[in-house]
Amino acid sequence: xxxxxxxxxxxxxxxxxxxxxxxxxxxxxxxxxxxxxxxxxxxxxxxxxxxxxxxxxxxxxxxxxxxxxxxxxxxxxxxxxxxxxxxxxxxxxxxxxxxxxxxxxxxxxxxxxxxxxxxxxxxxxxxxxxxxxxxxxxxxxxxxxxxxxxxxxxxxxxxxxxxxxxxxxxxxxxxxxxxxxxxxxxxxxxxxxxxxxxxxxxxxxxxxxxxxxxxxxxxxxxxxxxxxxxxxxxxxxxxxxxxxxxxxxxxxxxxxxxxxxxxxxxxxxxxxxxxxxxxxxxxxxxxxxxxxxxxxxxxxxxxxxxxxxxxxxxxxxxxxxxxxxxxxxxxxxxxxxxxxxxxxxxx
Amino acid sequence: xxxxxxxxxxxxxxxxxxxxxxxxxxxxxxxxxxxxxxxxxxxxxxxxxxxxxxxxxxxxxxxxxxxxxxxxxxxxxxxxxxxxxxxxxxxxxxxxxxxxxxxxxxxxxxxxxxxxxxxxxxxxxxxxxxxxxxxxxxxxxxxxxxxxxxxxxxxxxxxxxxxxxxxxxxxxxxxxxxxxxxxxxxxxxxxxxxxxxxxxxxxxxxxxxxxxxxxxxxxxxxxxxxxxxxxxxxxxxxxxxxxxxxxxxxxxxxxxxxxxxxxxxxxxxxxxxxxxxxxxxxxxxxxxxxxxxxxxxxxxxxxxxxxxxxxxxxxxxxxxxxxxxxxxxxxxxxxxxxxxxxxxxxx
Numbered sequence: 112x113x114x115x116x117x118x119x120x121x122x123x124x125x126x127x128x129x130x131x132x133x134x135x136x137x138x139x140x141x142x143x144x145x146x147x148x149x150x151x152x153x154x155x156x157x158x159x160x161x162x163x164x165x166x167x168x169x170x171x172x173x174x175x176x177x178x179x180x181x182x183x184x185x186x187x188x189x190x191x192x193x194x195x196x197x198x199x200x201x202x203x204x205x206x207x208x209x210x211x212x213x214x215x216x217x218x219x220x221x222x223x224x225x226x227x228x229x230x231x232x233x234x235x236x237x238x239x240x241x242x243x244x245x246x247x248x249x250x251x252x253x254x255x256x257x258x259x260x261x262x263x264x265x266x267x268x269x270x271x272x273x274x275x276x277x278x279x280x281x282x283x284x285x286x287x288x289x290x291x292x293x294x295x296x297x298x299x300x301x302x303x304x305x306x307x308x309x310x311x312x313x314x315x316x317x318x319x320x321x322x323x324x325x326x327x328x329x330x331x332x333x334x335x336x337x338x339x340x341x342x343x344x345x346x347x348x349x350x351x352x353x354x355x356x357x358x359x360x361x362x363x364x365x366x367x368x369x370x371x372x373x374x375x376x377x378x379x380x381x382x383x384x385x386x387x388x389x390x391x392x393x394x395x396x397x398x399x400x401x402x403x404x405x406x407x408x409x410x411x412x413x414x415x416x417x418x419x420x421x422x423x424x425x426x427x428x429x430x431x432x433x434x435x436x437x438x439x440x441x442x443x444x445x446x447x448x449x450x451x452x453x454x455x456x457x458x
Numbered sequence: 459x460x461x462x463x464x465x466x467x468x469x470x471x472x473x474x475x476x477x478x479x480x481x482x483x484x485x486x487x488x489x490x491x492x493x494x495x496x497x498x499x500x501x502x503x504x505x506x507x508x509x510x511x512x513x514x515x516x517x518x519x520x521x522x523x524x525x526x527x528x529x530x531x532x533x534x535x536x537x538x539x540x541x542x543x544x545x546x547x548x549x550x551x552x553x554x555x556x557x558x559x560x561x562x563x564x565x566x567x568x569x570x571x572x573x574x575x576x577x578x579x580x581x582x583x584x585x586x587x588x589x590x591x592x593x594x595x596x597x598x599x600x601x602x603x604x605x606x607x608x609x610x611x612x613x614x615x616x617x618x619x620x621x622x623x624x625x626x627x628x629x630x631x632x633x634x635x636x637x638x639x640x641x642x643x644x645x646x647x648x649x650x651x652x653x654x655x656x657x658x659x660x661x662x663x664x665x666x667x668x669x670x671x672x673x674x675x676x677x678x679x680x681x682x683x684x685x686x687x688x689x690x691x692x693x694x695x696x697x698x699x700x701x702x703x704x705x706x707x708x709x710x711x712x713x714x715x716x717x718x719x720x721x722x723x724x725x726x727x728x729x730x731x732x733x734x735x736x737x738x739x740x741x742x743x744x745x746x747x748x749x750x751x752x753x754x755x756x757x758x759x760x761x762x763x764x765x766x767x768x769x770x771x772x773x774x775x776x777x778x779x780x781x782x783x784x785x786x787x788x789x790x791x792x793x794x795x796x797x798x799x800x801x802x803x804x805x
Contacts, residue, residue: 142623262621266795270617273775273796274609274768276489335800406764410757417753421621428620448613448791449620453682 129154131199139423146454153187154180188217198223202321204235221253222429226322228255243440252436258421260322263398266443269333278404284386288393294358300368300389303359309347309366323373340376348390367391428452476501478546486770493801500534501527535564545570549668551582568600569776573669575602590787599783605768607669610745613790616680625751631733635740641705647715647736650706656694656713666692670720687723695737714738775799
């Protein structure tokens with residue numbers, strides 16, 4: 112059986128641009144380059160230190176030698192057609208709106224790691240509507256995806272409910288050992304801060320994971336549940352011993368990481384609970400989803416899903432599906448079954 | 459954000475017919491009746507003992523009193539528009555072809571538990587092509603789904619690969635305790651047969667699970683893998699003690715159930731292994747998926763997914779998605795994210 116949606120691009124190659132050359136962006140571009148069907152036609156970074164740099168060096172790939180990163184994506188659009196832009200710059204729709212607009216007006220589809228784009232109308236309904244219009248006007252699709260938000264605490268939970276005739280409560284738990292993660296993540300979870308400093312930064316919104324609210328609202332939407340309240344708490348996990356990572360030291364009693372709990376309610380009844388712990392020295396990293404319903408389901412991913420690799424995977428794997436999706440802003444719920452993009456015959 | 463596919467039916471109600479009034483069919487119809495948005499407008503069974511029977515009695519539901527099961531679905535089409543038919547009659551496309559044809563020519567979409575329909579062009583490429591044409595001609599969609607084949611050993615495995623940048627091997631293991639299942643399943647796995655009888659029935663193809671080949675081919679297709687060989691073995695699991703179920707007795711040394719192993723190869727390299735054990739007295743029922751790749755994933759559903767309830771769930775939950783899908787024969791890979799259909803606002 113053939114895919115029934117018309118393939119809008121040349122089947123031989125997909126022209127891809129990497130937008131954002133931070134650690135995730137570089138890793139995504141390298142992964143994209145490993146796929147036979149993908150042709151990297153450029154990269155963008157607004158950092159003046161990076162634009163102009165040779166992509167052969169940045170991506171450690173000879174096929175990209177002589178191609179310079181640019182500051183403005185229009186420079187790439189002037190030269191070639193772009194099918195998909197892998198976008199990895201910021202967590203916030205407000206900050207990325209102009210980037211999305213420029214990309215879509217250039218005729219390219221988007222897969223973005225922007226956490227708020229996973230369910231863009233939750234915090235930014237007006238901007239989401241505008242982006243949806245721009246996407247439709249330019250006949251392209253824009254998808255926000257990732258591992259968290261994007262998969263382990265939301266999309267996967269929803270998919271599992273397809274085996275249930277009734278669902279009463281969803282509980283997802285994710286424990287991540289921050290020791291092995293990149294430095295920005297260790298900083299983001301507050302590792303090494305005093306407890307007081309953690310609390311004051313948390314109050315200012317300068318710490319923690321972005322996307323728990325998106326995950327809760329996404330699960331509710333997938334299940335057809337109306338929520339009237341989403342609560343979120345952020346607390347430090349206290350180091351019980353002195354700890355050390357490649358990047359920092361943590362003394363006993365300081366912050367080892369973060370405990371971020373989100374709950375969704377209707378009429379004071381808890382329907383969804385997401386429990387995210389990311390800290391240095393986590394002893395039992397795992398992802399768990401427990402569905403109370405008929406039947407009940409108790410699903411464990413032993414060791415958990417590795418954050419950075421999986422984020423990169425979710426971006427690159429979405430490339431063929433955004434090309435085939437209908438134009439507009441879309442979510443992981445609207446497009447065909449999430450799966451690996453081998454870059455070969457499953458396209 | 460609204461669903462972007464035009465809703466082809468009145469949003470207030472979905473008119474549904476149950477085709478096949480065996481245990482799964484009755485259970486599916488009861489579940490469908492529990493959804494606010496679904497209006498059961500009739501049921502079909504080719505068994506003359508059932509046609510004419512009152513659905514109020516069969517479905518134990520007062521709202522269906524006075525509605526008789528019919529032998530020919532045309533009787534229902536003459537009276538009313540049908541949006542979706544839940545089809546639960548046989549495992550084989552050859553046997554169900556005329557039923558699918560009649561349903562689609564009556565203008566209804568189909569969700570079917572026919573195991574071969576999960577990937578219809580595997581064993582029946584010509585009939586699948588014909589059905590695809592009929593579906594497109596009548597502007598309807600036809601989907602084969604279920605728990606196995608349909609989810610635990612195939613769709614779920616594919617979904618999990620969306621977190622991987624590379625996959626080398628997929629191993630799914632399903633152990634089902636047949637003790638608690640309905641009698642036809644206990645008979646189907648050979649429980650209570652002598653080992654010799656089991657082997658001779660297995661040789662004649664009269665025993666065992668239908669769909670392991672479909673699951674393997676579906677996983678391969680989802681990952682873009684070409685297989686050049688699918689092997690399948692069927693062996694008895696021998697009772698180590700005397701066993702007893704509600705329906706039958708098994709003596710020590712007789713057959714407790716079935717071990718059905720399927721493997722997919724390319725160039726003599728094993729890429730996919732599905733290990734299905736269904737037997738009376740299984741001590742550790744579970745579903746496991748192990749993905750060797752980057753990252754590796756080790757996923758366990760403790761206790762496993764309950765077969766009959768989940769099959770019914772997968773059928774009823776697919777109803778809104780087949781209505782919204784594009785016309786034609788489709789698979790679980792082509793349509794929007796599998797999830798529960800609450801029958802309320804997620805439609």
